Amino acid sequence: MLKIGLTGGIGSGKTTVARIFEVLGIPVYYADDAAKKLMIEDEELRISIINAFGNEAYNDKILNRPYLAEQVFNSEEKLKVLNSIVHPATINDAKKWFKEQTAPYVIKEAALIFESGSDKELDYVVGVKSPESLRIKRSVDRDNISAEQVEARMNKQMPEEDKLRLCEYVIVNDEQQMLIPQVLKLHEKFLEQAANRSFPAKAQRSTEE
Numbered sequence: 479m480l481k482i483g484l485t486g487g488i489g490s491g492k493t494t495v496a497r498i499f500e501v502l503g504i505p506v507y508y509a510d511d512a513a514k515k516l517m518i519e520d521e522e523l524r525i526s527i528i529n530a531f532g533n534e535a536y537n538d539k540i541l542n543r544p545y546l547a548e549q550v551f552n553s554e555e556k557l558k559v560l561n562s563i564v565h566p567a568t569i570n571d572a573k574k575w576f577k578e579q580t581a582p583y584v585i586k587e588a589a590l591i592f593e594s595g596s597d598k599e600l601d602y603v604v605g606v607k608s609p610e611s612l613r614i615k616r617s618v619d620r621d622n623i624s625a626e627q628v629e630a631r632m633n634k635q636m637p638e639e640d641k642l643r644l645c646e647y648v649i650v651n652d653e654q655q656m657l658i659p660q661v662l663k664l665h666e667k668f669l670e671q672a673a674n675r676s677f678p679a680k681a682q683r684s685t686e687e
Contacts, residue, residue, distance in 0.1 A: 479583060485645070531545075608652055649664070
């Protein structure tokens with residue numbers, strides 16, 4: 479079974495791409511959703527977060543998201559601490575999920591695949607590329623925040639060009655090129671590789687345009 483990563487910057491539309499793969503019958507692990515669930519349900523993880531950020535991090539075992547966001551938003555050091563706690567738990571959860579799947583290939587959708595080191599557990603990583611202006615507009619419309627807030631979040635992430643350079647494949651989501659044909663092309667490629675047990679070295683990046 480092939481394990482495929484799917485990543486992209488804020489507002490790139492990686493979740494939209496993931497939904498298309500799901501329609502094709504491919505299981506998708508949504509790392510952000512899984513992390514949010516683990517932060518509530520995993521007792522060991524909850525204790526680690528409380529130890530790092532104080533009892534205010536939870537209200538009666540319910541994650542205090544506004545408080546935690548305030549703690550990490552303006553502190554790169556605190557953000558690193560939170561990631562160092564949550565990422566390993568999410569990576570381990572994804573490994574368990576992988577073992578439960580029976581499809582020819584599966585997808586892990588995550589914003590921080592390279593930053594968390596989870597790319598080491600994957601056969602390939604697909605990046606979703608979008609113009610910055612479009613990414614900002616989508617994020618403003620989706621999250622009901624200002625463009626300045628979106629840009630501040632972007633500045634805390636790996637630059638899109640650096641992220642995409644590390645991907646083996648790139649899907650362009652610029653609302654000019656159609657998404658479905660790009661996804662179908664990769665779908666057929668991954669099915670063929672899974673069937674042939676063909677795993678060429680992770681070397682060249684291919685832009686599906």
